Amino acid sequence: MLLLAFDTATPAVTVALHDGSRIVSGCTQIDARRHGELLAPGIVTVLAEAGRDRTELTDIAVGVGPGPYTGLRVGLMTARALGDALGIPVHGICTLDALAYASGRSGxxxxxxxxxxxxxxxxxxxxxxxxxxxxxVDRAADIAESVAGLPAIGAGAALYADAFAEVAGPEHVDAAALADLAVERLKDGGELLPPEPLYLRRPDAKVPANYKAVSQP
Incomplete structure (x- = not known):
């Protein structure tokens, strides 16, 4: 097995390579505006650092969100295109699940x-x-009562710390954790998702209310 994992559903553009036993290379850059610029070079970097070629890949795992539309689609479109070109399966992982997995928490x-x-x-x-x-997806204040007393991880918790009992790391998702989780689920028959975006609300762009189609003569 040689699994390439990446996620662009948060400000972290993160890539990792897993050989079925361990992470062999990885890189993460935090930049909410440059997902499209950073992902492809990140993939090239992790393959080069491991001394492997993309033709050796057997699987791809990609974070499916939830996340903002613009960043999320970069990772998903790249995963689909690469999987199609190489003829290998593409597996989806909930980005929050990968973040949770990285925490290693037992409670x-x-x-x-x-x-x-x-x-x-x-x-x-x-x-x-x-x-x-x-x-x-909710305002942090609106879920404060339902999660009262529970520690929280992630950049969202850090941003609205008053809504949570305790805030801890990790702050951003790491593709190394996503890769570890994907390999674990593949080996154990756990749930893997299709490489489809996990959107929880409508996009900002909408057709104007008074829009009129232009008729052809």
Missing amino acids: PFVAATDARRKEVYWARYADARTRTAGPG
């Missing part, structure tokens, strides 16, 4: 990323591997 907690508009993408977990609620 209940909340994972939250920044959804903008003063909201967070969030999910509740029994431990690092087990999601019990979500994912959802």
Whole structure:
């Protein structure tokens, strides 16, 4: 097995390579505006550092969100195109699940990323591997009562720390954790998602209310 994993659903543009036993290379850059510029070079870098060629890849794992449309589609379109070109399977992983997995926590907690508009993408977990609620998108203050007393991880929790009992790391998703989780699920027959975007709200761009189609003569 040689699995390439990456995620662009948050400000982190993160890539990792897993040989079925361990992570062999990885890189992460935090830049919410340059997903399209940073992902392809990141893939080239991790392959080069491991001394491997893309033709050796057997699987791709990609974060499916939730996340903003613009960043999320960069990773998903790249995963689909690369998987199609190489004729290998592409597996989706919930970005919050990867963030939760990286925490290594053994008790209940909340994972939250920044959804903008003063909201967070969030999910509740029994431990690092087990999601019990979500994912959802809400104002942090609106979920404070339902997650009262639970520690929280992620940039969304850090941004609205007053809504959570305790805020801890990791702040951003890491493709190394996403790759580890994907390999674990592949080996154990766990749930993997299709490489489709996990959108939790409508896009900002809308057709104007008074829009009129132009008729052809």
